Amino acid sequence: MSDRENNERNFSRISIDQLGAWLNAHPDPLILDARDPGAFAAGNIETSIRLDGRNHEALIFQTPKTRPVFIYCYRGNASQTYAQQFADFGFKNVADLIGGWEALQKALAPAPAALSEALQSWLASNGFADIHSPAAHGNTALMHAAWKGDAAIVDALLAAGASVAAVNNDGNTALWLACVSNDPAIVKRIAAAGANLDHVNLTGATSLMYAASSSKPAIVAVLLELGADPLIQTQDDFSALDMAASLECLELLRAATKQQRSA
Structure with a gap:
């Protein structure tokens, strides 16, 4: 400075x-x-x-x-x-x-424990040098495990100190990839580790927008429950509500939007 x-x-x-x-x-x-x-x-x-x-x-x-x-x-x-x-x-x-x-x-945080043989084997078999270095498409090991819906590996990586703030080549975090896997439990695990629920990727989209546009009501519900902001808009002024691809997502987002605007 x-x-x-x-x-x-x-x-x-x-x-x-x-x-x-x-x-x-x-x-x-x-x-x-x-x-x-x-x-x-x-x-x-x-x-x-x-x-x-x-x-x-x-x-x-x-x-x-x-x-x-x-x-x-x-x-x-x-x-x-x-x-x-x-x-x-x-x-x-x-x-x-x-x-x-x-x-x-x-x-x-206590010093991370040495990686288990099982985790080391998983990293090697999936092309990762360690828990931090990205591989294909800029994805970290945590992103890859979240995308695959592998809850046990996600837990092991978080315990070992994997970052929930890292972004891939598209500007997405592990939270986004957990939404892709359509597993609410993994979304909750990554959110509890400190993930930014309202992170915006390179296209201006949040995880909530992705879940709404992909018709994943269970993910929309859990993100809203955790506190994701339904009022965020892209550069083109589209919100998650505008992107809702199913009636269930639409109803969830209408209720959340109404509640937040009246707060």
Whole structure:
């Protein structure tokens, strides 16, 4: 970061190593989680409040300016924007987390166990050098296992530290490939591991849009249950509702859209 950017920023960026000291030095902070509802429900920092575009103004105007504010997101990007907003409105002690929830999880996670012989054999037989390196079409081992609907391998890969944030050549994540397999249980497993439910691929589509357009009502239902946003639109202004290819998907998305718009 340049000196100019440092001078313009009037909040603190703290690393995982500095987090404990900052929290000890700032009792009773307002802790805000800027991730999607599904990720927040799957795990969050105790006492945190989920932050989004609908409640951030209320929090800014209703919170005493003397109260410390700590914000985290997925990887430390959106949290900077929110932190700057709080600082601009006169909050004196504002900080965001470098690396976000992903960095926190890595710091707290135990060292991954050595890969089992079965997993090593699966990786080799499917053309993967390891659990992280992509193979054909940019797919990682986790994407491939999700696409195949292999729940046991998905679980083994997640336990070994496979990333749910990696994208393939089309900009899709393992969550999208789990939707292709039409297995709600695998979708839930990957979402619980911190996948971004509203990730947009290179064509501007979300997993919810794919499931709707492919007439996969069970996947549409579970994504909505986890908190996927039905109001997101492509660059051509199409939503998942517009793409619904079956009556069951259409009814699920109509109800979810109506509920979210009235919230």
